[in-house]
Amino acid sequence: NAGVMQNPRHLVRRRGQEARLRCSPMKGHSHVYWYRQLPEEGLKFMVYLQKENIIDESGMPKERFSAEFPKEGPSILRIQQVVRGDSAAYFCASSPQTAGANVLTFGAGSRLTVL
Amino acid sequence: AQSVSQHNHHVILSEAASLELGCNYSYGGTVNLFWYVQYPGQHLQLLLKYFSGDPLVKGIKGFEAEFIKSKFSFNLRKPSVQWSDTAEYFCAVNAPTDSWGKLQFGAGTQVVVTP
Numbered sequence: 001n002a003g004v005m006q007n008p009r010h011l012v013r014r015r016g017q018e019a020r021l022r023c024s025p026m027k028g029h030s031h032v033y034w035y036r037q038l039p040e041e042g043l044k045f046m047v048y049l050q051k052e053n054i055i056d057e058s059g060m061p062k063e064r065f066s067a068e069f070p071k072e073g074p075s076i077l078r079i080q081q082v083v084r085g086d087s088a089a090y091f092c093a094s095s096p097q098t099a100g101a102n103v104l105t106f107g108a109g110s111r112l113t114v115l
Numbered sequence: 116a117q118s119v120s121q122h123n124h125h126v127i128l129s130e131a132a133s134l135e136l137g138c139n140y141s142y143g144g145t146v147n148l149f150w151y152v153q154y155p156g157q158h159l160q161l162l163l164k165y166f167s168g169d170p171l172v173k174g175i176k177g178f179e180a181e182f183i184k185s186k187f188s189f190n191l192r193k194p195s196v197q198w199s200d201t202a203e204y205f206c207a208v209n210a211p212t213d214s215w216g217k218l219q220f221g222a223g224t225q226v227v228v229t230p
Contacts, residue, residue: 042220106159
């Protein structure tokens with residue numbers, strides 16, 4: 001089992017460019033979560049998705065950020081017109097369909113640096 | 116604002132010493148509690164979790180945590196640390212009003228174990 005796969009592991013963008021981060025959940029997992037970790041801070045929840053549905057986006061910035069989890073393919077976190085403050089580690093996690101006793105499995109993260 | 120607080124940002128101790136990391140939360144009602152560990156260069160891994168039942172929870176690698184409801188605490192302990200326990204430790208809470216998978220993380224405690 002390959003676990004939660006994220007790519008790229010490292011991404012460098014200049015201000016104003018777009019960043020796309022991809023996440024493939026663990027096999028058998030249908031729930032995906034995105035978290036952001038700013039320097040010297042803990043992880044902050046961004047969004048919770050199931051296939052083709054956004055369940056909870058209460059942690060997503062109102063502008064420039066979007067997420068999707070299509071029927072086929074990985075989940076994508078998209079940041080448009082990046083700014084220096086977007087520099088962070090972005091972690092994806094997944095869980096099985098059954099909630100309750102299950103926990104999140106995290107990926108290794110994608111580190112975004114905005115120049 | 117409701118939050119998760121970890122008492123120490125950095126802890127340095129020698130091998131064989133005992134470790135206790137504090138975690139307090141400010142959410143009322145029934146909460147689900149977690150400790151995650153992030154070893155250098157690796158993804159977050161679940162150490163242990165508490166949903167209900169015995170408030171003394173045993174996790175992997177000799178770690179345990181005690182849920183004290185009256186103190187809103189979930190402290191992590193290990194009687195005798197090893198050099199390989201050098202890592203960052205995160206306490207996390209799934210609050211009763213939050214969707215499953217939306218975890219509130221503490222800022223983390225960096226633990227360094229010296230030989």
